[in-house]
Amino acid sequence: MELKEAEIIRDKDEMRRWSRRMRSQGKTIGLVPTMGYLHQGHISLIKEAHKHTDLIVVSIYVNPGQFAPSEDLSTYPSDFHGDLQKLMAVPGGVDAVFHPHNLYDYGSVGGGGRSGDCDVREEGKGVISCLEERGFGHETWVKVERLEKSMCGKSRPVFFRGVATVVSKLFNIVEPDVAVFGKKDYQQWRIISRMVRDLDFAIKVIGSEIVRDADGLAMSSRNVHLSPEEREKALSINRSLSRAKFAAEKGQNNCRELRDLVIQAIEEAGGRIDYAEIVEQESLEAVEEIRNPVVFCVAAWFGKVRLLDNMEINA
Amino acid sequence: MELKEAEIIRDKDEMRRWSRRMRSQGKTIGLVPTMGYLHQGHISLIKEAHKHTDLIVVSIYVNPGQFAPSEDLSTYPSDFHGDLQKLMAVPGGVDAVFHPHNLYDYGSVGGGGRSGDCDVREEGKGVISCLEERGFGHETWVKVERLEKSMCGKSRPVFFRGVATVVSKLFNIVEPDVAVFGKKDYQQWRIISRMVRDLDFAIKVIGSEIVRDADGLAMSSRNVHLSPEEREKALSINRSLSRAKFAAEKGQNNCRELRDLVIQAIEEAGGRIDYAEIVEQESLEAVEEIRNPVVFCVAAWFGKVRLLDNMEINA
Numbered sequence: 338m339e340l341k342e343a344e345i346i347r348d349k350d351e352m353r354r355w356s357r358r359m360r361s362q363g364k365t366i367g368l369v370p371t372m373g374y375l376h377q378g379h380i381s382l383i384k385e386a387h388k389h390t391d392l393i394v395v396s397i398y399v400n401p402g403q404f405a406p407s408e409d410l411s412t413y414p415s416d417f418h419g420d421l422q423k424l425m426a427v428p429g430g431v432d433a434v435f436h437p438h439n440l441y442d443y444g445s446v447g448g449g450g451r452s453g454d455c456d457v458r459e460e461g462k463g464v465i466s467c468l469e470e471r472g473f474g475h476e477t478w479v480k481v482e483r484l485e486k487s488m489c490g491k492s493r494p495v496f497f498r499g500v501a502t503v504v505s506k507l508f509n510i511v512e513p514d515v516a517v518f519g520k521k522d523y524q525q526w527r528i529i530s531r532m533v534r535d536l537d538f539a540i541k542v543i544g545s546e547i548v549r550d551a552d553g554l555a556m557s558s559r560n561v562h563l564s565p566e567e568r569e570k571a572l573s574i575n576r577s578l579s580r581a582k583f584a585a586e587k588g589q590n591n592c593r594e595l596r597d598l599v600i601q602a603i604e605e606a607g608g609r610i611d612y613a614e615i616v617e618q619e620s621l622e623a624v625e626e627i628r629n630p631v632v633f634c635v636a637a638w639f640g641k642v643r644l645l646d647n648m649e650i651n652a
Numbered sequence: 653m654e655l656k657e658a659e660i661i662r663d664k665d666e667m668r669r670w671s672r673r674m675r676s677q678g679k680t681i682g683l684v685p686t687m688g689y690l691h692q693g694h695i696s697l698i699k700e701a702h703k704h705t706d707l708i709v710v711s712i713y714v715n716p717g718q719f720a721p722s723e724d725l726s727t728y729p730s731d732f733h734g735d736l737q738k739l740m741a742v743p744g745g746v747d748a749v750f751h752p753h754n755l756y757d758y759g760s761v762g763g764g765g766r767s768g769d770c771d772v773r774e775e776g777k778g779v780i781s782c783l784e785e786r787g788f789g790h791e792t793w794v795k796v797e798r799l800e801k802s803m804c805g806k807s808r809p810v811f812f813r814g815v816a817t818v819v820s821k822l823f824n825i826v827e828p829d830v831a832v833f834g835k836k837d838y839q840q841w842r843i844i845s846r847m848v849r850d851l852d853f854a855i856k857v858i859g860s861e862i863v864r865d866a867d868g869l870a871m872s873s874r875n876v877h878l879s880p881e882e883r884e885k886a887l888s889i890n891r892s893l894s895r896a897k898f899a900a901e902k903g904q905n906n907c908r909e910l911r912d913l914v915i916q917a918i919e920e921a922g923g924r925i926d927y928a929e930i931v932e933q934e935s936l937e938a939v940e941e942i943r944n945p946v947v948f949c950v951a952a953w954f955g956k957v958r959l960l961d962n963m964e965i966n967a
Contacts (some may be wrong), residue, residue, distance in 0.1 A: 353854055361676075443849055476798045477816070477850035483791045501792070502851070509852040534758055535792035536817070537824040539668055 341430030343395070343421070349510050349558040352435050352439045356394070358513045359432075365390040370504060373397040375423045377549040378556035384516045385545040387429045389515045394518045395424060396435040396507055401467035402475070403499025410467050411537035414561050440506055444474040464496040479505050481535070484621055488524050488634055489645070492611050500525055501532050508538055520544045521555050523634055525650055527621060547647070549575065555646045567639040570606040574635055577602035578648045581633055585650045590627040603637050611636035611643065618649060656745030658710070658736070664825050667750050671709070671827045680705040683828035685819060688712040689729040690738045693863040693871035697832045700743045700860040704830045708737060711750040711822055716782035717790070718814025725782050729876050729932075755821055759789040770936055796843045799936050800949070803839050803949055804960070806953040807926050815840055816847050823853055835859045836870050837853050838949055838962045842936055862962070864890065870961045882954040885921040889950055892917035893963045899966045905942040918952050926951035926958065933964065942967055 346352045356366055367386035371379050379395075386393050390399040397420060404410035417436065424431045468475055478498045485497035508516070518526040526544045533542050548556045553575040554568065565572060577599040585595060599613050613635045616623050624631055627650060634647040661667045669753075671681055679683070682701035686694050701708050712735060719725035732751065739746045783790055793813045802811035833841040841859045848857050863871045869883065869892040878886060892914040900910060907930040914928050928950045931938050939946055942965060949962040 349852060440852075441850075475850050477794065477796045477847045479792060479794050479851070481792045506850075506852045509854060512854075532792045535756075535790050535821075536794070537664060537821045539824060539827075615653075 341425065342430075343431040344433045345423055346435050347437055349437065349440070352394075352433070352437075352510050353512065355433055357544060359392055360512070365514040366390050366511065367393050367515040368507065368511050369393065369395045369517050369618055370507055371395060371397055372413065372558065373420050374398045374416055374521055374558040374561070375420045376548075376558065376560075378519055378521060378555045380423065380427055381548045382432060382519055382545050383424075383427050384429075385543060386515060386517045389517075389541070389543065389595065390513075392432040393429075394433045394435055394513065395431050396437075396511070396512050398435070398437055398440060398503070398507075400440070400499060400503040401471065402503055403443070403496050404467045405493065405495050406465065406467055406470045408467075408493070409559075412562070414558055417521065418434055433506075435511060441468060441473045441475045444515055445472050451601075464494050464498070466499050478502050478598050479532060479536070480599075481531050484524065484528045487616070487623070488612050488614055489636060490524070492636070497525065497528050498529075500529060504529055505532070505536070508540055513540055515541045516541060517543045519547065520647070520649075521547045521645060523632055523645075524621060524652075527619065553579070555644070557644065559642050559644070562642045563639060567642065570608060571637075571639045571642075571644055573602045573606035573608060574637055574644060574646045578635060578646060580635055582648045582650050585633075585652045588652075590652070592623075592625050592627065595627075597631070599633070599635060603635070607639070609638040611638065613637075615650075656740065656747075658739055658746040659748045660736075661748055661750050662752055664752065664755070666753075667709075667825050668756065668827065670748055675827070679707050679794055680829040681826065682830040682832060683711065683822065683826050684708065684832050685705075685711045685713075685822055687714045687728065687873065688735050689731055689873040689876070690735045691863075691871045691873065691875075693834055693836060695738065695742055696762070696863045697834055697860050698739075698746060699744075700858060701830060704832075704856070704858065705828075707747040708744075709750055709826050709828065710746050711752075711826065713750070713752055713755060713818070713822075715755070715814060715818040716786065717818055718811050719782045720810050721780065721785045723782075723808070724874075727877070729873055744921055744943045746808070750822075750826060755790045756783060756790045760787050760825065770779065777942045778797050779809050779813070781814050783814075793817050794847060794851070796846050799839065799843045802931070802936055802938070803927050803929055804951060805839070807943060807951070808905050812840065812843050816931050818841060819844055820847070820851070820853075823855055828855055830856045830858060832858045832860050834862065835962070836862045836872065836960060837874055837965075838947055838960075839936060842934065868894070870959070872959065874959070877957045878954060884964045885923060886952075886954045886957075886959055888917045888921035888923060889914075889952055893948055893950060893961060897963045897965050900942055900948075900967045903967075905967070907938075907940050907942065910942075910948070914948070914950060918950070922954070924953040926953065930965075 347490045367390035369382045399413050479501040581595045581598050596613050614635050615631050618630045618632050630651045632647050632649045636645050682705035701873045714728050786868045794816040845857045896910045911928050930946050930948050933945045933947050947964045951960050
């Protein structure tokens, strides 16, 4: 197999020039935003993108704007060299890897480039990301107000604001025609889709199916932090979700009972539930009885690792 | 003089196609966003835009997202036919007028296109624009957190969120190279500039100088609502600002005394001060003593009309 070497671009302006040059040649561009430490889940996003556009840009950037200071920014795994190897092996390859050092390098708090006296932490009323903590002057946030409130938004109050903002930046820098997000992060996918609609980005957002390991665990960069024992226990998430989906498809439409099934299985395995919600697929509003297509979303801790999973139920 | 007739575009997709067609021909595009009822202030923005780009798009759209239900959306003046006449008379003309009927027509509260049970007014915690009041499903807001807090942000809590959001939409629809904003709305200009920096829009933002009538009153579409008597009294704003600027340039750097001068003059004329602040030009942070370039910003009511004015002091 011929291996295609991607162009590695670290500068915003250079990235935009590359995209505009390609577009002026009539090429369409697909963007796959990632935080690196790539696995088969990411590779599936790239394969999905290949179905829609001529060229593929993969961004690799661990975004401090979506981590709270208490979260795992400092331990988020990375392996840029390994990532490049994996990208070269993707059928059809990748055309550019956007790997910026810092997407927020425009000065500190206060005026542009000047440092001010104000402590933004006081004004943030508790909603602070690692970006504010580090004193960066960035102060524009994109908020998808209803969709970001529930589920992950409850336990990670800075998360979706940070994701929507950095994705807006990436959209404005890369100017893609299509962007692909994994449905593993279901709420994130819906939030980005809503943002694109509401802000009139000229970008088609595609949600790509979850990729699972042979044992059924949803692939995630964070899985590397699971001990073999924790990993075995974590299978309670996908196994109980599958049972709930099966039950719902057989006619069980009482969400309380379906949720109890999953919560009990995960807790018995030693996991700590963050949330287990059955919600409408588009509005993400919780339902009590399944009457329309829903998605069963779970977040649970095993040891120090918070895992996400979900299954759509089109009963 | 030859009069150039602008193309009138009401549809988002058609607007974007127009821009992309022009760009593919190598043309650069300047955007002048307005709410219509054009006056010489707007015309000066168009003239400024002509200095920077090949083609000019003027948008005319009264944005419900930046008005609170208690504000003057319903009485905001409009005269589309008259606006077109004025645009035709601008030297160099205008190439396209983007005049959408509704920039938020993608369904009601809840999922896209479906109506939901939730009352967004409860969740908004008091920050509601006419958009939410009308039940539109739009829920993505761009917030420039520090700059939007002071001055106009205090008395109009939905305003800048609405402006930053609709300008983001216009940027994504028109895809201009340059956008021109009036320095009459000084805080707005600074907020848009900061937003463009923070979200990496590939757009150059230009602030254009205030245009005044012969008597010195800053031009505004809302001036039409002033009675002749109120208008005469309103001159206290620009006259006292000029005196304060003159005093500062002569060495008076005590902001309390400069502010007292302006507040007293406006109140003696029968105006009601909303704010009178001397702030740094870029950070918009209030200062007590003038040591760097500042801007003296005033908002005051005369009758039912709220007027803005400001003067930069580069003492």
